[in-house]
Amino acid sequence: MAGPDHPLRRRAEETPVLPGCYLFRSAVGEALYVGKARSLKARVRSYFRAKAAHPPRILRMLEEAVELEFIVTGSEVEALILENNLIKKEKPRFNVLLRDDKNFPYLKLTVADPYPRLVLVRRAREDSSQYFGPYLPASHARRTLRMAARYFKVAPCYEKLDGSRGRPCLYYHLDQCLGPCTEGLTTQEEYSGAVEHLRLFLKGKNQALLGRLRALMQEASRQQEFERAAHYRDLIRDVEKHSRKQNFARVGLEDQDYFHYHREGERAVVQVFLMRGGQVEARREFSFEQLSGEEEEQFLAFAVQQYYASAEHVPREVHVPQQVADTQLLESWLSGLRGESVRVRVPRRGVKAQFMETVHRNAQLAFRSRFQEGHGRGVEALAQLRDALDLDEAPYRIEAFDISHLQGTAVVASMVVWEGGRAHRAAYRHFKVKTVEGQDDYASMAEVVGRRYTRLVREERRMPDLILIDGGKGQLSAAHQALKESGAPPVPMAALAKREEEIFLPGRSQAIRLQRSSPALQLLQQVRDEAHRFALTYHRKVRSRARLVSELESIPGVGRARSSKLLRGLGSLKAVQAAGVDELAGLVPRAVARAIQEHFR
Numbered sequence: 001m002a003g004p005d006h007p008l009r010r011r012a013e014e015t016p017v018l019p020g021c022y023l024f025r026s027a028v029g030e031a032l033y034v035g036k037a038r039s040l041k042a043r044v045r046s047y048f049r050a051k052a053a054h055p056p057r058i059l060r061m062l063e064e065a066v067e068l069e070f071i072v073t074g075s076e077v078e079a080l081i082l083e084n085n086l087i088k089k090e091k092p093r094f095n096v097l098l099r100d101d102k103n104f105p106y107l108k109l110t111v112a113d114p115y116p117r118l119v120l121v122r123r124a125r126e127d128s129s130q131y132f133g134p135y136l137p138a139s140h141a142r143r144t145l146r147m148a149a150r151y152f153k154v155a156p157c158y159e160k161l162d163g164s165r166g167r168p169c170l171y172y173h174l175d176q177c178l179g180p181c182t183e184g185l186t187t188q189e190e191y192s193g194a195v196e197h198l199r200l201f202l203k204g205k206n207q208a209l210l211g212r213l214r215a216l217m218q219e220a221s222r223q224q225e226f227e228r229a230a231h232y233r234d235l236i237r238d239v240e241k242h243s244r245k246q247n248f249a250r251v252g253l254e255d256q257d258y259f260h261y262h263r264e265g266e267r268a269v270v271q272v273f274l275m276r277g278g279q280v281e282a283r284r285e286f287s288f289e290q291l292s293g294e295e296e297e298q299f300l301a302f303a304v305q306q307y308y309a310s311a312e313h314v315p316r317e318v319h320v321p322q323q324v325a326d327t328q329l330l331e332s333w334l335s336g337l338r339g340e341s342v343r344v345r346v347p348r349r350g351v352k353a354q355f356m357e358t359v360h361r362n363a364q365l366a367f368r369s370r371f372q373e374g375h376g377r378g379v380e381a382l383a384q385l386r387d388a389l390d391l392d393e394a395p396y397r398i399e400a401f402d403i404s405h406l407q408g409t410a411v412v413a414s415m416v417v418w419e420g421g422r423a424h425r426a427a428y429r430h431f432k433v434k435t436v437e438g439q440d441d442y443a444s445m446a447e448v449v450g451r452r453y454t455r456l457v458r459e460e461r462r463m464p465d466l467i468l469i470d471g472g473k474g475q476l477s478a479a480h481q482a483l484k485e486s487g488a489p490p491v492p493m494a495a496l497a498k499r500e501e502e503i504f505l506p507g508r509s510q511a512i513r514l515q516r517s518s519p520a521l522q523l524l525q526q527v528r529d530e531a532h533r534f535a536l537t538y539h540r541k542v543r544s545r546a547r548l549v550s551e552l553e554s555i556p557g558v559g560r561a562r563s564s565k566l567l568r569g570l571g572s573l574k575a576v577q578a579a580g581v582d583e584l585a586g587l588v589p590r591a592v593a594r595a596i597q598e599h600f601r
Helices: 009-013 040-048 056-064 076-090 138-151 188-202 206-222 226-244 294-309 327-338 350-372 375-388 441-458 473-485 519-553 560-570 573-578 581-585 590-600
Strands: 020-025 031-037 067-072 106-109 118-121 130-132 256-264 267-276 279-288 317-319 343-345 397-406 409-419 429-432 466-470 493-496
Touching: 009 040, 020 040, 020 076, 031 040, 031 056, 031 076, 040 067, 076 294, 076 327, 106 138, 106 188, 118 138, 138 188, 138 226, 188 206, 206 226, 256 294, 256 350, 267 294, 267 350, 279 294, 279 350, 294 327, 327 343, 375 519, 397 441, 397 519, 409 441, 409 519, 429 441, 429 519, 441 466, 441 473, 466 473, 466 519, 473 493, 493 519, 519 560, 560 573, 573 590, 581 590
Parallel strands: 256 317, 317 343, 397 466, 466 493
Antiparallel strands: 020 031, 020 067, 106 118, 106 130, 256 267, 267 279, 397 409, 409 429
């Protein structure tokens, strides 16, 4: 019930004419909606006007709301900060929330350590380390990590770097680390210099880095240290090559982020391009649904606000396609996050405006992929699936699992994701089963489901609307028990058996049978079959790798230790097969190198 007869109307009259945040809560204390306002009284009263044209989402919220809280702040900027914190903490159901894309990897530099290390991680945390990324695609992070080890020699491992190790590890022998784990191999000064060069490289400050490297190369040449000079020459060449890989126009060396969007009706997709040192370092994508009313004018500002509320880095400049609501307020808030001035700009001409068009085009394509292609059929299937499984809501996000193995060997699992009736391939995951020996599909399914949702609980990430298991009652029972033991909140779960295409639900002895022509069944089959395909593809990859490693170890002179050394040094089996004798001889004796080349010829 909205309008002047709402029970909270009197409470709204009690709110002050001051900036702050307000919360609507349900009868059980759940936060339904969080908002901010320059004047709490004016904003909250607007919900209860007789002729207020609220979108359906807000009307539903008001029907459930029985409690109204408000918090006064000292300024609008403080209200903006508080609103973000409340949304992250309370996760209100009726706020327009961002749907994040895949967690692409970061490179983590442990700068607080006496001897920092550089490692690849999937999540940036609020700690003393410095994070670079996210990298897109993920292979770029691994390639950058290999390049960092080869040229900057900052430790890429988790060994104790206190000089206590008797002998240095493999990375030192591969000339990919200065060896701080062993006393006497490097000095604090030498290692700190390498870390500083690495930081310049990872920040995209290649011009500053190249200037330093050229000076070091010239100094080494003057002192006739030709091997060291050659090292700097090779590093300069690779840094320059790395800089040229970006095919976007250079838009300045300062850090900048570019936002653009494509919107149709109540849906929108926002693209964010992260420019670091004049290069595109990463791209992020978010989607909005149920945009209407106030959000129609302000959703871009809201997207910028929510993105930076959890971002690791705020650049000096944020570029948007049009003037956003409360620009000065947004700039003040961003400046507070960064610790120095941040400008929100609208590019009008030149390379920045041209680059903005590139971002816009990407947003258009992403929107078409996410919402338009087959969207109508997907919505119909989801609605039917809701009714068939007796769900409270249509399952927007479905996560499906399958197990694949060959007579109990190379046991792997897949997880595929559907959102809005369409595959969301960026969210796919695969798993190696670690704790189960032999052929035990039930235990394997329990392990994988448990690992997945234990992690989501630990990281406080969003749960799916439906979990689909490829199999029958046994797999379903194992998965359901693992979900409960993970500490996750209750999530609807179903299993789809292959032969009769029967649907099983936890706690129900009778299977559900849908007509073969049912869009709901066809959607489940499509998701199940994709999970099977993805698991089988990964299983074949694991078996192929194991077979090639076994073949490598069968070469005279190449055992497990040398096989591992070759793979670490060259990065892949394909690289070992393609390597020349001289390159192989840098890792194994020349006679063994010749035997390897002869074997793969």
